[in-house]
Amino acid sequence: MNHAAHLPLWAALLVAIFLLIGAGLALIGSFGFYRLRNFYDRIHAPTLGTSWGTAAIVMASMICFSVLQSRLVLHELLIGVFVTVTTPVTLMLLGRAALYRDRSEGNPEVPAISTPKGRLDKPQLTKESESVPHNSKNMND
Amino acid sequence: MSVTILFWAVTIAQIALAIAMVLASVRMIKGPRAQDRVLGLDTLYVNSMLQLLVFGIRTGNTLYFEISLIIGVLGFVATVALAKFLMRGEVIE
Amino acid sequence: MSKILPYPLLTIFLIIMWLLLTNFSLGQFLVGTILAFIAVQGLAALHPAKPRLRRWDLLSKLIAIVLYDIVRSNIAVAKIILQGSKRERISGFMTIPLDLRDSSGLALLSVIITSTPGTAWIDYNSTQDTLLLHIFDLVDETAWRNLIKNRYEQLLLEIFE
Structure with missing residues (x-):
């Protein structure tokens, strides 16, 4: 880590803080992903790592190399943009695939295919969450 | 001083990301269903991408950036293909 | 204008991306411009629906x-x-x-x-x-x-x- 000797203290502190935030968020996200009980809960956890987890580490890397090479190094931004654009695609596809599989198996946990048109005037929001009884206490064990 | 700070921050971050990778792989192996495994693979990809970025800060080498970009692209394509397969595979059935 | 450069924003984004991936120099700028031009023509051949922003x-x-x-x-x-x-x-x-x-x-x-x-x-x-x-x-x-x-x-x- 000899290159770090050229880094001024403020830059080192900033890089360290961003690194710890990013890695911590990624760890919490993966921990939640490991720990949560059902798939639709688990789909939320990795977004911690892909939103600000990635952003923080990308920022740390940008600060570190910009200060070291004393010019603006921005190519890490590409990773940030790329991750922000692609994560919704993968998560949406996975969510739809999971919903499709659960519906084709007749799993009672997921909402049925669609409500009739007339009932949409008064959106029925409580129905779905009530029909998920053992969803409600997810992390009790 | 700044070497010490950076050394410990990088080490802690790498350990945290390594634990995150292990947790994602455990979920990928345990399942229980195919979509959990695919999501586990995706999480593993993202975590290893971040791990390589931190490696880049550790070594001061920008080459790691390219590796992590490639890992990100591969992970995206793999996850999309697998998610498509999860839907299509059942259609034929 | 719209025939030669159908997606101006995308072209600019592609050039910036190319410059970020390589380095900022005149040669790379030219290569990036050519690549972006080809890529945009390829996209225009697909005739995707064009997004229209009303309030920037x-x-x-x-x-x-x-x-x-x-x-x-x-x-x-x-x-x-x-x-x-x-x-x-x-x-x-x-x-x-x-x-x-x-x-x-x-x-x-x-x-x-x-x-x-x-x-x-x-x-x-x-x-x-x-x-x-x-x-x-x-x-x-x-x-x-x-x-x-x-x-x-x-x-x-x-x-x-």
């Missing part, structure tokens, strides 16, 4: 709101995960009827909803214009519906329609 000024407001919300929900979801079993938590699906029809507006809404931890876009029913979401912490359904409808969809409607 509101886009930055939307980005600021979304970034703030992502920070907030990051903290909220991290708290819930770390608290573990100490706190009673309800998660579940909810359906939201949408007024937004524009496909690029819907794409942007899906990016916003999915990249915010705590909400996941599961399915969009285009015949009934309803959106199926999964909410991680479904304590107050009206609050979530207000968040989607008033905070995001209102702005997106103004931007795209």
Whole structure:
């Protein structure tokens, strides 16, 4: 880590803080992903790592190399943009695939295919969450 | 001083990301269903991408950036293909 | 103009991306421009539906709101995960009827909803214009519906329609 000797203290502190935030968020996200009980809960956890987890580490890397090479190094931004654009695609596809599989198996946990048109005037929001009884206490064990 | 700070921050971050990778792989192996495994693979990809970025800060080498970009692209394509397969595979059935 | 350069924004973005991946010099700029030109012509051959933005000024407001919300929900979801079993938590699906029809507006809404931890876009029913979401912490359904409808969809409607 000899290159770090050229880094001024403020830059080192900033890089360290961003690194710890990013890695911590990624760890919490993966921990939640490991720990949560059902798939639709688990789909939320990795977004911690892909939103600000990635952003923080990308920022740390940008600060570190910009200060070291004393010019603006921005190519890490590409990773940030790329991750922000692609994560919704993968998560949406996975969510739809999971919903499709659960519906084709007749799993009672997921909402049925669609409500009739007339009932949409008064959106029925409580129905779905009530029909998920053992969803409600997810992390009790 | 700044070497010490950076050394410990990088080490802690790498350990945290390594634990995150292990947790994602455990979920990928345990399942229980195919979509959990695919999501586990995706999480593993993202975590290893971040791990390589931190490696880049550790070594001061920008080459790691390219590796992590490639890992990100591969992970995206793999996850999309697998998610498509999860839907299509059942259609034929 | 539109024949030679059908997607000016995309061209600029591709050139910037090329310069970031290599380095900033005149030669690389020329190579990047040529590549971007070819790529844009290739995209134009596919005739994708062209997104039309009506209000550019509101886009930055939307980005600021979304970034703030992502920070907030990051903290909220991290708290819930770390608290573990100490706190009673309800998660579940909810359906939201949408007024937004524009496909690029819907794409942007899906990016916003999915990249915010705590909400996941599961399915969009285009015949009934309803959106199926999964909410991680479904304590107050009206609050979530207000968040989607008033905070995001209102702005997106103004931007795209």
